[in-house]
Amino acid sequence: MGRLVPAVTRALDILELFLDGDGTLSAPEITRKLQLPRTTVHELVTTLAARNYLVPVPEQPGRYRLGVRPYQLGSRYAEQLDLAAEGRQVARAVAETCDETVHVALLEGADVIYIAKVDSTHAVRMVSAAGRRLPAHCTSVGKMLLASLSEDALDARLPENRPLAAMTDNSITSPQELRRELAEIRRRGVAVEQRESNPDVSCVAAPVRDSAGTVVAALSISVPMIRWSDERRAELEKLAVKGAEDLSGRLGHRRRA
Incomplete structure (x- = not known):
């Protein structure tokens, strides 16, 4: 089995946090829950948002929810x-x-x-x-x-x-x-x-x-x-x-x- 890539693991950890609660999180909440550096969380969230895995919550500055990309992946999985x-x-x-x-x-x-x-x-x-x-x-x-x-x-x-x-x-x-x-x-x-x-x-x-x-x-x-x-x-x-x-x-x- 190959080596796990830490950055990918952390990005997936962030996405999986959105499975609980009301489905929205802020960068400080992610930082606290995962015990990661603030800079690391900011970079990962920015990357995930750029790829439509996360999107800003309208009228709630600084908060994010899952974007369309996870839905598309889940739909393709369900089809198979x-x-x-x-x-x-x-x-x-x-x-x-x-x-x-x-x-x-x-x-x-x-x-x-x-x-x-x-x-x-x-x-x-x-x-x-x-x-x-x-x-x-x-x-x-x-x-x-x-x-x-x-x-x-x-x-x-x-x-x-x-x-x-x-x-x-x-x-x-x-x-x-x-x-x-x-x-x-x-x-x-x-x-x-x-x-x-x-x-x-x-x-x-x-x-x-x-x-x-x-x-x-x-x-x-x-x-x-x-x-x-x-x-x-x-x-x-x-x-x-x-x-x-x-x-x-x-x-x-x-x-x-």
Whole structure:
């Protein structure tokens, strides 16, 4: 690995300061936060402003905000993102931690489509495949994604006057019961499915967000019932949330304090 260039490192440190607070800073504030010489900060800020990485804040002399250049770079990065590829990398890391099957899925109509899957190493594991479709209301990823919809969008996919198809005896078939569960999922931020799509498997799921904060996918961990318990469920919920947050970060999402 080559040597890091101090001036470039300091310039990037300055840019990253603008990710917090109200998004504006003065040169003295940058000097204090980074413990750099005032002359160095002045030269770096002047250079960044000349290249449109920073711009003066109108009617606030001496203060700066991010310019158009970081936005252009971020937009180009977003264009190159491959959700399936990013999802596989995160799913692999989650699976290595818990040694259970991990999926990433999207919502299409009233179904979910699995776009990434990493298997457990256990002999007993969930049999599934990337590309498979399942009714959203029967899966933890699907319920997580349905919970992110507005009422109008949910009604368009699953009208309240139409019974829901069942995959197992535990599947939710009542639209009213589903909506009660979706409200609880919104409150908790995680979804659980217990033997609703497969009589031998339970799952937990968490939402994946893009740079705008929109839920675009969900990450789930699937567990055969022989390894399922309340304690295991609590552990996997935390891990699913962490994995979904990691994937969201790769898509440009930043959690707000």
